[in-house]
Amino acid sequence: MLKTLLCISFIVATVLSAAALVASVFDVNLPLGLDFILQNSPTPQKYLIETMPGGVALLDYNNDGLLDIFLVNGGRITSPMQTPETFDRHDPRYWNRLYRQNKDGSFTDVTEQAGLANAGDGNYGMGVAVGDYDNDGYPDLFVTNYGKNILYHNNGDGTFSDVTAKAGVAGGGWSVSAGFFDYDNDGKLDLFVTRYMDWDTKHSKDCGGNYHTYCPPEEFPSTTSILYHNNGDGTFTDVSQRSGIAAKKGRALGVAFADYDEDGFTDIFVANDGMQQYLFHNNGNGTFTELGLEAGAALSEDGRRLSGMGVVFQDYDNDGRPDVIVTELPREIYGVYHNDGGGSFSHRSLETGLGVLSSGSSGWGVGLEDFDNDGWKDLFVAQGHVLDNVERIDPSLHYLELPLVAMNHNSRFERVDSGSATPVAGRGAAFGDLNNDGWQDVVMTYLGGHPQVFMNRGGKLHWLVVSLRGTRSNRDGFGARVKVNGQTRFATSAGSYASSSDKRLHYGLGAAEKAKVEIVWPSGIHQTLDDVHADQFLEVREPEKP
Amino acid sequence: MIRAFLFLWFAWQTLSPEAAQHMQAGIVADKQRQFDVAIAEFRKVTQLEPTFADGFISLGQTYMEKHDLASAVAPLKRALEANPDSAPAHQLLGYALLAQGYAAEAIPHLQRVGDKTGLGVAEIQTGQLPEAIANLQAALADRPNDPDLLYYLGRASGLLSKQSIDTLVAAYPDSPRAHQAMAENYFVLRQMPEAEKEYREALRLRPEILEVHLELGEVYAGAFQWAKAEEEFRAQTQLQPGNAEAAYRLGAALLEQGKAHEARAEFLRADKLLPDMPETLYSLGKAASLEGDATAAEKEWTRLLSIEKETSLAAQAHFGLAGLYRKQGKTEAAKHEMQEFQRLQGGANPQAPGK
Numbered sequence: 004m005l006k007t008l009l010c011i012s013f014i015v016a017t018v019l020s021a022a023a024l025v026a027s028v029f030d031v032n033l034p035l036g037l038d039f040i041l042q043n044s045p046t047p048q049k050y051l052i053e054t055m056p057g058g059v060a061l062l063d064y065n066n067d068g069l070l071d072i073f074l075v076n077g078g079r080i081t082s083p084m085q086t087p088e089t090f091d092r093h094d095p096r097y098w099n100r101l102y103r104q105n106k107d108g109s110f111t112d113v114t115e116q117a118g119l120a121n122a123g124d125g126n127y128g129m130g131v132a133v134g135d136y137d138n139d140g141y142p143d144l145f146v147t148n149y150g151k152n153i154l155y156h157n158n159g160d161g162t163f164s165d166v167t168a169k170a171g172v173a174g175g176g177w178s179v180s181a182g183f184f185d186y187d188n189d190g191k192l193d194l195f196v197t198r199y200m201d202w203d204t205k206h207s208k209d210c211g212g213n214y215h216t217y218c219p220p221e222e223f224p225s226t227t228s229i230l231y232h233n234n235g236d237g238t239f240t241d242v243s244q245r246s247g248i249a250a251k252k253g254r255a256l257g258v259a260f261a262d263y264d265e266d267g268f269t270d271i272f273v274a275n276d277g278m279q280q281y282l283f284h285n286n287g288n289g290t291f292t293e294l295g296l297e298a299g300a301a302l303s304e305d306g307r308r309l310s311g312m313g314v315v316f317q318d319y320d321n322d323g324r325p326d327v328i329v330t331e332l333p334r335e336i337y338g339v340y341h342n343d344g345g346g347s348f349s350h351r352s353l354e355t356g357l358g359v360l361s362s363g364s365s366g367w368g369v370g371l372e373d374f375d376n377d378g379w380k381d382l383f384v385a386q387g388h389v390l391d392n393v394e395r396i397d398p399s400l401h402y403l404e405l406p407l408v409a410m411n412h413n414s415r416f417e418r419v420d421s422g423s424a425t426p427v428a429g430r431g432a433a434f435g436d437l438n439n440d441g442w443q444d445v446v447m448t449y450l451g452g453h454p455q456v457f458m459n460r461g462g463k464l465h466w467l468v469v470s471l472r473g474t475r476s477n478r479d480g481f482g483a484r485v486k487v488n489g490q491t492r493f494a495t496s497a498g499s500y501a502s503s504s505d506k507r508l509h510y511g512l513g514a515a516e517k518a519k520v521e522i523v524w525p526s527g528i529h530q531t532l533d534d535v536h537a538d539q540f541l542e543v544r545e546p547e548k549p
Numbered sequence: 550m551i552r553a554f555l556f557l558w559f560a561w562q563t564l565s566p567e568a569a570q571h572m573q574a575g576i577v578a579d580k581q582r583q584f585d586v587a588i589a590e591f592r593k594v595t596q597l598e599p600t601f602a603d604g605f606i607s608l609g610q611t612y613m614e615k616h617d618l619a620s621a622v623a624p625l626k627r628a629l630e631a632n633p634d635s636a637p638a639h640q641l642l643g644y645a646l647l648a649q650g651y652a653a654e655a656i657p658h659l660q661r662v663g664d665k666t667g668l669g670v671a672e673i674q675t676g677q678l679p680e681a682i683a684n685l686q687a688a689l690a691d692r693p694n695d696p697d698l699l700y701y702l703g704r705a706s707g708l709l710s711k712q713s714i715d716t717l718v719a720a721y722p723d724s725p726r727a728h729q730a731m732a733e734n735y736f737v738l739r740q741m742p743e744a745e746k747e748y749r750e751a752l753r754l755r756p757e758i759l760e761v762h763l764e765l766g767e768v769y770a771g772a773f774q775w776a777k778a779e780e781e782f783r784a785q786t787q788l789q790p791g792n793a794e795a796a797y798r799l800g801a802a803l804l805e806q807g808k809a810h811e812a813r814a815e816f817l818r819a820d821k822l823l824p825d826m827p828e829t830l831y832s833l834g835k836a837a838s839l840e841g842d843a844t845a846a847e848k849e850w851t852r853l854l855s856i857e858k859e860t861s862l863a864a865q866a867h868f869g870l871a872g873l874y875r876k877q878g879k880t881e882a883a884k885h886e887m888q889e890f891q892r893l894q895g896g897a898n899p900q901a902p903g904k
Binding site (some may be wrong): 343361415 | 683740741772775806835869873878890
């Protein structure tokens, strides 16, 4: 009875607080055919993996111009865990799923016909990365797991092939987020895979005494992330040691890429849980140096460690330099690291208003997208605490939360109604224009339920969506710096948490009906397009010659 | 000491040689911690000399050393029958009874010897809390920082506080102070909605009541409702313009909302009311830094470091200074501050307290 009353009071409070907010830019719905349920299989044993899935990707796998959705599933966990661990991934309930978007906005499950039903015995799913690693024009999928990771090559005919063994990217341990990027500007996408910690079900434990909670990360040894170099022949080489990435052990959950110091080489930001964050500076010679502390992007404003989970590496204040936003646990406030130039960052969570918006929340998937097309990138964060019984320990915190949607008003974020009235344990989030109307949408996953699709209601302001077609650079153009009417985006599908977003670059143009597009390709080629008409999907091909 | 020795010497002169022999053997066995042997020897002494109090005392003491408290009581009582003024017998019997939970019975014996520690502990158990506090404070004067004494003093004070509050709530359940007390109880239990309700009721009944706005502000701060926290802290500062803590808390709530300029004004006021508080100085530096006033931030953090050098706040001040110097392009100074920060944090991967 008490529980019911508390639940009712929480819902009432939530609805009342939502009612006081500015109206949402989203309608939240579940499109026809999108019947996926994220099976995380919580158990009394509190296996830590249970609370960590799962990612979502927005990609156009069949190049029909419509974004499709790939969703990563967890698996079945027995209580206690039986060996060998299979996670029952052969059972369709625990498959990852690929949904092809139909012209009417509905989705069709094409998992089996696409050859993606086999998620691998012993793999509990976590995240997904998307990139055209072989430059054949079709996006490929990399799925991270607790277990072995899987690289699916897109065959271009609606099917995928598991090429993990040939590619040599199975890894092992517990991988979470991953991303394709071209760290050596050789025109071929390389792959970075975060690994969380040295943990397995045999060495699992629960914490919290009588409360029985998932353990904090400090309870388990840290581990290294993996960097794979693309050899260009369908194989990859693990260069973690050679590149210096393996020199820094961490508890990596999120990863995002951008060239923060404008030296022409893409850098890596890693969100670590319960410790300092890592900023791997690309030295331009195949090696990286971790400079988080020196650059001022490793800790909180007060020098405290952070529970970094999701991360976005884009320019929120339109000064042309990529900033970092890291999502974290309550009482830490989401970290806003403003890129001051000169390789230095300053902590601006309080100035941007994010302190007050995030101090009681747990953030995961995160994106900076211009949801209202006013020329400023807004913020979306999937939220929900790690502990499914956190209210028993601290009634001021909540396991189930609404996502944070905050509009950017001249570099200050202000919360608006998210459009959802149902608090959930949000995890992954991917961003893109699902219905090609020029207004960014969001797909968010949450534990134990269907994905939530936040369809942008649209408006009257103008927009431009840029698709990059690399020639000398990688075909996806990942790593390009693209400036449109003074707003800069860094081309990537990575970022957020365990998720992969639409690779197309979206810009809100406000009242402007024309745009100037300036591109710095990873190859170093500069390209400028003047008087581009607004409200169109513009494909830009990289010049063959500088 | 000499008097005690002479007393024992005279007492021993009255013993038969056989009893003295057993007494000696018992003492030797007790020193060797052969308690069963010692007990057998002392028992023979008491059988041979049933009016010899020291025999019973030694027997009782050895039982206590053996942690057999129940068996110690009878010989110690026999010792007091033989010598009602025996201080060791009173003290040992007092502790033997107290340790078994017979606090009321223990008190007269402990009073006879003026054992303030034992009395204080016994009086906690009998609910004589003011007396317990007085005795424990007296004992603490002789043994400052004794952890057991500190614990019992804290316990006695806490129980007395609870007793007063219980009396208040029972006698005047609808009084503002009763609602405040209940709110504080809910706050400790982290039942924030209930705490808020009780604080609100206290304020409704007596709007000018002191401390309640401050405490209610803490409830809101704990629930991350910073605007409401600001409102309450501000109300407290209006009621008590001389309250430095209220000014500090108001500054902190403002800072959380990114209102650096207003926050700074409140921190300055707090610093004026209660100068050189490290927390205030750190926050002053932080607010100044947020406002872009690097000179003031440097001044406040440096001031803090002149007061505290090895604390977590000092570490934070070094971290803040490192950021300031980095922005100013003072690379070496930034590096030095970061090294100091890392030194205080115990390595390159600092841990946050209380995560």
